[in-house]
Amino acid sequence: MPVTFVEAKSENALPIHLVGEEGLERSGLAPAHLAWAEANGFLGQAERVVVLPGEGGQIAGAVLGTGNGRDPFALLQTGALATKLPAGDWYFANPPADPDHAAIGLALGGYSFTRYGRKQSPMLSLVVPQGADRARIARTVDGVYLARDLINTPASDMGPDALEAAVRSLAANHGADVSVILGDELLAKNFPMIHAVGRAAEQAPRLIDLSWGQQGAPKVTLVGKGVCFDTGGLDIKPASGMLLMKKDMGGAANVLGLASMIMAARLPVRLRVLIPAVENAIAGNAFRPGDVLQSRKGITVEIGNTDAEGRLVLADALSLADEETPQMLIDMATLTGAARVALGPDLPPFYTDDDAFADELASLSRAVADPVWRMPLWKPYSAKLFSRIADMNNVTSDGFAGSVTAALFLKRFVEKAQTWAHFDVFGWSPVDRPHCPIGGEAQAIRALDRLLAQRYA
Incomplete structure (x- = not known):
């Protein structure tokens, strides 16, 4: 530093x-x-x-x-x-x-x-x-630096293997436990959508699972999108659309930065971090437009576009997280361009049904200069995810309200968590600002850290 x-x-x-x-x-x-x-x-x-x-x-x-x-x-x-x-x-x-x-x-x-x-x-x-508070300053800066470093590292050095190594390093620093479900084991243990998205890559897909804290403490689970590079799959992105796709694991980077803050503060919670780590690559075994995928939850998903892969891997991870009924379940993902069209790069939207959580977070985000903006889970738009052959499609046909419908897609996989919130972050600063240069950026995690400390400390 x-x-x-x-x-x-x-x-x-x-x-x-x-x-x-x-x-x-x-x-x-x-x-x-x-x-x-x-x-x-x-x-x-x-x-x-x-x-x-x-x-x-x-x-x-x-x-x-x-x-x-x-x-x-x-x-x-x-x-x-x-x-x-x-x-x-x-x-x-x-x-x-x-x-x-x-x-x-x-x-x-x-x-x-x-x-x-x-x-x-x-x-x-x-x-x-x-x-x-010198200790608070140190853990905040360390968490933000960690997220920035992970996002800034190109996919050649930050594939699923390296992302797993980063999680293991963080866990070792704080006495946390890590388990990994790798490759075809994902099918045996019922994570079919994580496997489908990542199976065409050279490095095997995996679900990384970090746990820390005392049993019996309030359960706080963080889920981060770990798409280490996104070609778009068979619905391939143009070259210009791939230039920043090293940052498509920005959700994973952000939850790891937040986890670092939580563990450094010794917050009395039972923390779990789930990261589906994959590369959305192109090969003969890549999943295709029109395929129907099974999910861990049993919901079948028709693939309308292979470039909407992040919600697929998140869905399997969220299903696992939801099974143990956490008090708080937070997912973070560089999920949609629609969020950037709506709110730009500096203001990440979040979605939740918990009004008290939303109000508290909005207030704290202003207090720590970490802005967020609540967007509506507009239930009528769920119909836009209609499929004629499966339970739902992974995209809409009209292209409207892309960030909202992505959040509604994820919501189908969360039923038991007492509070769930989805953050559609950009994970990148496109201009130099006093507190951050151009490059990877941590968003919403300083506000979330303050909220968690206020609730559980």
């Missing part, structure tokens, strides 16, 4: 002044620094950083514009400091409104994916703001 946190201010530590719009005159800056900031056009604009000069050409500190606070990611705009400050020791001269997120934002903004040689951001040392 290019940002380290320390408890005490060193002799060489430099101040960071947080200044909002129209607050420069009240910032307490020395007259010379005030004049320098004004000469550089600094007016407290969000994310703007100006380094302040000292005697003899030295640096005397910096100012960070905090804007007007209306940006949904305002709590994390300290991330701009990670790439705009020179390396060295720093501290906040005036206390941040939210000390935890001031530190979290800075650390998230300093993320670099360096596996293949990309240069890291400058190494910064920050004095932990007064009142901040």
Whole structure:
């Protein structure tokens, strides 16, 4: 991590002044620094950083514009400091409104994916703001970094084998147990749709099952779509549609990031993480448009499009999860382009029948600058999944409400869970922002972590 946190201010530590719009005159800056900031056009604009000069050409500190606070990611705009400050020791001269997120934002903004040689951001040392929870900061940053690293890794190095290895590594760090159902064993143990989607790939499909926590504790189960690359299958995507398909395991990456936070916090829950890990490849044994697949739940599914494969593998995993009646069942998936058309890349939709859960999550998502938006499980649209030869189709014929109908498809496989929620995440930041560079991104997991801690801690 290019940002380290320390408890005490060193002799060489430099101040960071947080200044909002129209607050420069009240910032307490020395007259010379005030004049320098004004000469550089600094007016407290969000994310703007100006380094302040000292005697003899030295640096005397910096100012960070905090804007007007209306940006949904305002709590994390300290991330701009990670790439705009020179390396060295720093501290906040005036206390941040939210000390935890001031530190979290800075650390998230300093993320670099360096596996293949990309240069890291400058190494910064920050004095932990007064009142901040250092343990919470560390586990939050670790969880987000894990999700980003997994998504950013190309499929050549993040196939089903490597994804399983990542789960085993996380489990070893926290004393969790892992079991895997691999290849044709999926058929013997009744996971036919996971097998069908992944059987054409060189690396065998599998269902990865992590468990952690005390028996008898509230059951929290996370299910993540682990499609390590998606060609679209026989309904093949165009070349442009495959460019980002290394991120089609973003649901798995996100639930693993969330699981990391839960286990690091020692939350008193019985955690289970289920990841159907496959590659949707093309070969002579690939599943076909028009095929009818059996599911674990017994529902038959006609394949209207092989590029709607994520819901198929999730359905078998959700069926297994639902069988033990968890208190909370959450699935995350990079499932539909329709979600991006509706809400764009920054705002993942979620679906649930639990109004109390939805209200609580919406409030907490704002509190931690991790925005989500509830979308309707509009039951009349279930009819769009009609099949003349099977119980249902995996796609609709008219193309409308694609994210809604995908959620309704998944809902057919969940009956017993006390609370179920489906998150249709993008898992990617298409532009550089203060708290994240272009690339893989964790979405909704910081809000979910806060909700779970509030309910079960």
